[in-house]
Amino acid sequence: MTPDWIAVDWGTSNLRAYAMQGGRVLAEAEAPDGMGSLAAGQFEPALLRLIAPWLGPGEMQVIACGMVGARQGWAEAPYRAVPCAPVAPGQTLRVATRDPRISVQIVPGLSQAEPADVMRGEETQIAGFLARSPGFTGCLILPGTHSKHVRIAAGQVTGFRTWMTGELFALLSRQSVLRHSVAEAGDDPAAFARGLAEGLAGGVPGALFALRAESLIAGLGPVAARARLSGLLIGAEVSALPVAEDCVVIGTGALAERYITALAARGIAARAQDGAALVCEGLARARQEEHS
Amino acid sequence: MTPDWIAVDWGTSNLRAYAMQGGRVLAEAEAPDGMGSLAAGQFEPALLRLIAPWLGPGEMQVIACGMVGARQGWAEAPYRAVPCAPVAPGQTLRVATRDPRISVQIVPGLSQAEPADVMRGEETQIAGFLARSPGFTGCLILPGTHSKHVRIAAGQVTGFRTWMTGELFALLSRQSVLRHSVAEAGDDPAAFARGLAEGLAGGVPGALFALRAESLIAGLGPVAARARLSGLLIGAEVSALPVAEDCVVIGTGALAERYITALAARGIAARAQDGAALVCEGLARARQEEHS
Numbered sequence: 001m002t003p004d005w006i007a008v009d010w011g012t013s014n015l016r017a018y019a020m021q022g023g024r025v026l027a028e029a030e031a032p033d034g035m036g037s038l039a040a041g042q043f044e045p046a047l048l049r050l051i052a053p054w055l056g057p058g059e060m061q062v063i064a065c066g067m068v069g070a071r072q073g074w075a076e077a078p079y080r081a082v083p084c085a086p087v088a089p090g091q092t093l094r095v096a097t098r099d100p101r102i103s104v105q106i107v108p109g110l111s112q113a114e115p116a117d118v119m120r121g122e123e124t125q126i127a128g129f130l131a132r133s134p135g136f137t138g139c140l141i142l143p144g145t146h147s148k149h150v151r152i153a154a155g156q157v158t159g160f161r162t163w164m165t166g167e168l169f170a171l172l173s174r175q176s177v178l179r180h181s182v183a184e185a186g187d188d189p190a191a192f193a194r195g196l197a198e199g200l201a202g203g204v205p206g207a208l209f210a211l212r213a214e215s216l217i218a219g220l221g222p223v224a225a226r227a228r229l230s231g232l233l234i235g236a237e238v239s240a241l242p243v244a245e246d247c248v249v250i251g252t253g254a255l256a257e258r259y260i261t262a263l264a265a266r267g268i269a270a271r272a273q274d275g276a277a278l279v280c281e282g283l284a285r286a287r288q289e290e291h292s
Numbered sequence: 293m294t295p296d297w298i299a300v301d302w303g304t305s306n307l308r309a310y311a312m313q314g315g316r317v318l319a320e321a322e323a324p325d326g327m328g329s330l331a332a333g334q335f336e337p338a339l340l341r342l343i344a345p346w347l348g349p350g351e352m353q354v355i356a357c358g359m360v361g362a363r364q365g366w367a368e369a370p371y372r373a374v375p376c377a378p379v380a381p382g383q384t385l386r387v388a389t390r391d392p393r394i395s396v397q398i399v400p401g402l403s404q405a406e407p408a409d410v411m412r413g414e415e416t417q418i419a420g421f422l423a424r425s426p427g428f429t430g431c432l433i434l435p436g437t438h439s440k441h442v443r444i445a446a447g448q449v450t451g452f453r454t455w456m457t458g459e460l461f462a463l464l465s466r467q468s469v470l471r472h473s474v475a476e477a478g479d480d481p482a483a484f485a486r487g488l489a490e491g492l493a494g495g496v497p498g499a500l501f502a503l504r505a506e507s508l509i510a511g512l513g514p515v516a517a518r519a520r521l522s523g524l525l526i527g528a529e530v531s532a533l534p535v536a537e538d539c540v541v542i543g544t545g546a547l548a549e550r551y552i553t554a555l556a557a558r559g560i561a562a563r564a565q566d567g568a569a570l571v572c573e574g575l576a577r578a579r580q581e582e583h584s
Binding site: 071079111112113115116117118146161162163164165167168171172175176177202204205206207208209210212213214216217218220233236237240 | 464467469496504508525532
């Protein structure tokens with residue numbers, strides 16, 4: 001089977017491509033050629049290295065989302081301002097390519113004027129979510145390096161907020177004085193719950209150094225310290241959410257579970273939805289709308 | 293003039309020594325041989341390199357404070373638990389040396405059980421402050437990598453709290469995504485005031501990513517972003533202080549001024565006091581008390 005288009009999720013650290021037939025994934029491929037590691041002029045070769053096996057004699061449509069559309073990316077796709085649908089007809093940026101076998105379009109990210117905020121890539125996951133749940137009203141949580149809280153109504157993104165939770169966790173656990181006290185892996189639900197309570201109560205950043213002090217004088221173990229730090233930061237993040245909203249966490253595994261636990265502690269009964277397939281569905285939607 | 297003792301301020305990054313005659317500084321010397329860069333066995337040679345010109349035929353008394361007394365330092369000087377005087381008679385740790393020309397003692401740091409906290413070095417500055425202002429009751433603020441808020445009553449440290457403000461500022465401004473938007477130097481009082489208001493209102497960590505977004509979509513300049521980040525973090529820190537306390541910031545220059553401004557925004561009329569001489573005065577006090 002030959003793909004009729006290629007979906008590309010191109011973030012800061014990774015490049016992922018999917019050979020698509022309509023909405024079906026025929027094959028996928030991944031390379032560590034994220035936007036952050038590529039200079040101008042290296043984007044097209046990186047893409048071709050990954051997708052060459054899927055190309056035929058004709059022109060292949062490639063639709064990409066993520067940091068590839070940032071100012072430091074392949075080409076800057078100007079943000080679309082909310083409130084708006086997460087992806088919209090005719091709003092992709094067509095990129096000039098040297099190789100005639102590909103035609104590349106980039107889905108633009110979203111911006112919000114006040115408070116200032118931006119996203120690139122998540123809008124496509126959101127479009128994939130809304131393709132499945134068109135009537136959804138409430139809040140989507142997309143955990144990660146830069147966690148997003150996205151309010152949805154009537155098929156539109158009405159507002160959003162970015163939390164640097166994942167990046168703060170990485171910096172604090174690996175590069176701050178806390179690195180001496182925090183394990184590289186492991187979980188401790190009771191310690192997570194304690195951190196969560198402190199974070200929900202507004203304890204960040206004031207409660208951070210206590211992790212170091214407790215490990216020095218009160219026997220706090222490194223796995224417990226790791227879980228407490230995670231709880232503190234996720235607690236601070238979810239403390240800002242209104243309780244009333246219907247809430248879905250986009251993700252799976254331990255991190256999504258931690259967010260579900262944190263939201264429950266905040267009084268919000270959230271459910272998780274696997275986000276893996278949503279990017280392709282969102283890109284398929286951008287393609288349909290482009291061609292409709 | 294020959295010194296009759298040597299005062300040593302030995303932190304994580306630097307080693308500073310002062311040739312003393314009673315309470316008077318005759319000479320000073322500095323080296324980048326902080327505790328963080330020395331392995332076991334390298335402390336005595338590093339000290340001797342710095343103070344050799346001041347040594348005579350007899351035994352020289354050396355009194356040191358700071359991270360040199362940490363577990364990874366020259367020798368671990370167990371913490372003294374608050375409430376207690378910042379330095380106390382007979383409480384220094386004597387370190388074994390190979391060179392008979394020196395006799396080295398380390399001033400122990402302080403610990404607090406609940407909430408867990410520790411300090412090493414600041415207790416000596418505090419003792420220096422109290423030598424000058426023995427009747428002080430209130431709060432001392434010692435800004436820095438790990439900023440300390442120290443409550444003082446009746447000549448004792450009754451409690452304290454550490455904020456990772458300086459370290460968070462360094463990590464966020466140099467190593468997080470904000471590095472693309474934050475200048476390496478410069479000040480902007482209006483932007484600082486805005487960050488301060490957000491920080492005082494509990495905006496950290498939720499307001500951090502907006503610095504990146506505003507620089508991308510709203511023309512926030514890198515110097516303004518730097519000042520806003522500083523205001524955010526210092527605002528979060530001083531938001532925790534009770535308004536009623538008499539408050540002294542130990543320090544000089546731009547950082548001390550920022551804290552004075554932040555405290556004023558919190559409704560606290562604080563004054564600054566130069567901390568440069570306080571370590572020697574505190575070490576002199578540890579020495580006197582040791583020998584009294």
